[in-house]
Amino acid sequence: MQIDKYKIQEFNQGHAQDHKRKFDFAASSQHNVEGVLQKLVDFQIGIPSWALGTGGTRFGRFSGSGEPRSLEEKIEDVGLLHALNQSSGAISLHIPWDIPNDYKAIKALAAQHGLKFDAVNSNTFQDQPDQKLSYKFGSMQHVDKAVRRQAVEHNIEVIRHGVELGSDSLTVWLSDGSSFPGQLNFRDAFENTLESLQEVYAALPDDWKVFVEYKAFEPNFYSMTVGDWGQSLLYANKLGPKAYTLVDLGHHLPNANIEQIVSLLLMEGKLGGFHFNDSKYGDDDLTTGSIKPYQLFLIFNSLVDGMDARGMNHATSLAWMIDASHNVKDPLEDLLQSVEAIMIAYTQALLVDQKALKEAQQENDVVRCQEVLQEAYRTDVRPFVAEARLRSGAALRPLQLFRELKVRENLINERGLKTVATGL
Ligand code: LRH
Numbered sequence: 314m315q316i317d318k319y320k321i322q323e324f325n326q327g328h329a330q331d332h333k334r335k336f337d338f339a340a341s342s343q344h345n346v347e348g349v350l351q352k353l354v355d356f357q358i359g360i361p362s363w364a365l366g367t368g369g370t371r372f373g374r375f376s377g378s379g380e381p382r383s384l385e386e387k388i389e390d391v392g393l394l395h396a397l398n399q400s401s402g403a404i405s406l407h408i409p410w411d412i413p414n415d416y417k418a419i420k421a422l423a424a425q426h427g428l429k430f431d432a433v434n435s436n437t438f439q440d441q442p443d444q445k446l447s448y449k450f451g452s453m454q455h456v457d458k459a460v461r462r463q464a465v466e467h468n469i470e471v472i473r474h475g476v477e478l479g480s481d482s483l484t485v486w487l488s489d490g491s492s493f494p495g496q497l498n499f500r501d502a503f504e505n506t507l508e509s510l511q512e513v514y515a516a517l518p519d520d521w522k523v524f525v526e527y528k529a530f531e532p533n534f535y536s537m538t539v540g541d542w543g544q545s546l547l548y549a550n551k552l553g554p555k556a557y558t559l560v561d562l563g564h565h566l567p568n569a570n571i572e573q574i575v576s577l578l579l580m581e582g583k584l585g586g587f588h589f590n591d592s593k594y595g596d597d598d599l600t601t602g603s604i605k606p607y608q609l610f611l612i613f614n615s616l617v618d619g620m621d622a623r624g625m626n627h628a629t630s631l632a633w634m635i636d637a638s639h640n641v642k643d644p645l646e647d648l649l650q651s652v653e654a655i656m657i658a659y660t661q662a663l664l665v666d667q668k669a670l671k672e673a674q675q676e677n678d679v680v681r682c683q684e685v686l687q688e689a690y691r692t693d694v695r696p697f698v699a700e701a702r703l704r705s706g707a708a709l710r711p712l713q714l715f716r717e718l719k720v721r722e723n724l725i726n727e728r729g730l731k732t733v734a735t736g737l
């Protein structure tokens with residue numbers, strides 16, 4: 314299914330007056346509105362190919378309908394999102410869930426939808442049917458050199474797929490760790506993992522990056538061999554200038570101060586990118602901004618402050634990606650809400666009077682510091698995000714148009730009721 318441009322223009326005409334009233338009001342009390350809007354137009358978020366179907370838990374999966382049956386249909390689905398918000402201009406593939414069988418055709422299809430290929434993801438957290446050695450006790454940490462070798466070769470194969478598709482980064486998330494005290498020698502596990510990552514690093518093309526994604530627990534529940542930002546930074550520093558850390562918002566211990574972690578990784582020049590989602594307890598992979606929107610704003614405040622301090626281009630310097638799993642929502646509606654939440658948090662952060670905040674911090678005027686931050690957080694920035702969409706040829710209200718055009722019903726007619734997408 315494709316959404317015709319005129320359907321979007323027609324929809325926007327119906328909402329133009331209401332939008333103009335709200336935008337003019339919002340813009341009247343802000344400065345550098347054009348600068349903010351240009352940053353929003355340029356800001357593109359990578360959509361995970363593994364989150365276009367319905368997810369589940371070990372207790373069950375309630376299948377959705379009209380889910381993509383192939384990589385081609387996944388690219389079409391991301392194309393639908395991008396047509397509606399012009400902020401979803403990239404897809405992040407997971408190998409072997411999405412092995413491209415015809416690189417040329419897949420690249421052409423993606424280009425047709427205005428999509429790039431973001432970071433490619435390796436998978437040594439599952440055993441594939443034709444796999445010789447099991448990853449039950451880990452992959453790059455494994456005590457058996459042959460298992461580590463197998464994991465390295467898989468990552469090099471993933472890089473090869475990425476090069477063919479025009480991607481320029483590899484995300485390595487290792488489920489490696491232990492579930493019981495004594496099961497693992499932490500030092501050996503670290504050194505084996507570092508040695509394996511060094512072999513993968515050596516295979517990276519010159520202009521590529523490798524993102525080392527950390528996670529506090531699951532599927533191992535006593536230790537994870539890349540368990541927190543410090544361990545990920547240790548690997549990235551020991552690997553070299555092409556290695557960075559990747560922050561998945563759901564991969565922290567309860568009450569971790571993620572905005573501080575982000576600020577320090579950025580200061581060190583070792584923050585590679587994000588997997589945006591939200592959570593209340595564990596790695597819940599819920600809709601971004603659905604549980605802790607203030608934390609998301611504070612993270613973007615750290616990002617804007619840190620990126621401007623290093624003169625970084627906001628849109629292109631980091632990998633902005635979503636990583637979510639949809640157990641009860643329509644996957645596409647969930648992703649539309651996540652992109653909206655990210656754009657809102659970014660806009661609020663762009664409106665923070667950083668100069669006033671710095672002055673208040675220098676005077677230890679704690680109350681004033683909070684007032685400056687919350688002035689931006691409590692500003693309804695949705696008219697700015699909508700105006701950026703309007704200027705990009707997208708819909709003023711993507712979710713409403715998604716429903717009015719009965720996109721899911723159309724996909725069901727095209728694909729059938731009981732189709733299941735590969736992924737989580
Ligand atoms: C691990 C993770 C990782 C992906 C997987 C799908 O929890 O966040 O980024 O490989 O989810």
Ligand code: MN
Binds near residue numbers: 486526561588636
């Ligand atoms: Mn992730």
